[in-house]
Amino acid sequence: MTFPPNLLAGYGRYLEKGFVRYRQTHEHLAIYGQQPEVMVISCCDSRVTPEGVFNVGPGELFVVRNVANLVPPFEATDGQHGTSAAIEYAVTALHVKHIVVLGHAKCGGICAFRETVNRDTLDGNFIGRWIKLLEPAAIAMACMPVDRIDDPQLAMEYAGVRQSLKNLLTFPFVRDAVEAGNLDLHGAWFDIGSGELRTMDPDTLRFAQAGTETQQPLPVVAAE
Numbered sequence: 001m002t003f004p005p006n007l008l009a010g011y012g013r014y015l016e017k018g019f020v021r022y023r024q025t026h027e028h029l030a031i032y033g034q035q036p037e038v039m040v041i042s043c044c045d046s047r048v049t050p051e052g053v054f055n056v057g058p059g060e061l062f063v064v065r066n067v068a069n070l071v072p073p074f075e076a077t078d079g080q081h082g083t084s085a086a087i088e089y090a091v092t093a094l095h096v097k098h099i100v101v102l103g104h105a106k107c108g109g110i111c112a113f114r115e116t117v118n119r120d121t122l123d124g125n126f127i128g129r130w131i132k133l134l135e136p137a138a139i140a141m142a143c144m145p146v147d148r149i150d151d152p153q154l155a156m157e158y159a160g161v162r163q164s165l166k167n168l169l170t171f172p173f174v175r176d177a178v179e180a181g182n183l184d185l186h187g188a189w190f191d192i193g194s195g196e197l198r199t200m201d202p203d204t205l206r207f208a209q210a211g212t213e214t215q216q217p218l219p220v221v222a223a224e
């Protein structure tokens with residue numbers, strides 16, 4: 001069994017360029033630990049990489065990726081809650097200042113949910129049970145439509161982000177941090193084909209194209 005050769009080749013290029021570029025940043029992070037200010041909850045989809053979309057280096061984003069960028073509601077039950085564990089660590093240990101739920105176009109998880117006519121059949125496997133988390137989003141979308149868009153896939157992608165933001169507030173430590181003014185929750189959506197980023201207005205819950213800031217990225221500590 002061979003390790004994928006393209007990954008080893010990529011690692012070689014990374015050592016020569018990427019790691020060298022961030023060498024001192026890596027050394028600093030190794031000694032002093034990570035202090036990211038932003039957590040991103042993104043999809044597993046290979047076409048949406050948070051570090052790429054936001055053009056950030058090591059130590060800047062605390063990322064959890066799962067199918068369809070979903071946040072389950074708070075549950076104090078037995079079992080392994082991977083996404084909830086990451087959120088707990090980000091908020092209670094790292095004290096991140098922002099959580100961004102990053103949805104995206106052409107999401108396969110959202111598409112699978114939409115195409116399942118009988119939602120009871122979703123209980124048959126891991127992915128089905130997971131994307132069933134979208135049910136409240138579908139109900140909310142049908143009862144109180146925020147979007148007037150002629151694209152049911154896009155509407156569901158937006159609704160999924162809104163539901164995840166809602167579910168975040170069911171975690172007591174998230175709610176406490178938000179109410180104390182120490183944490184902001186944000187919705188965003190990325191269009192794979194065009195590279196467009198849309199952010200959600202917290203008051204209207206609508207998504208609109210994000211303006212780009214002219215602020216320069218954090219300076220890279222040059223390697224010696």
Ligand SMILES: [Zn+2]
Nearest residue numbers: 043045107108
């Ligand atoms: Zn996806």
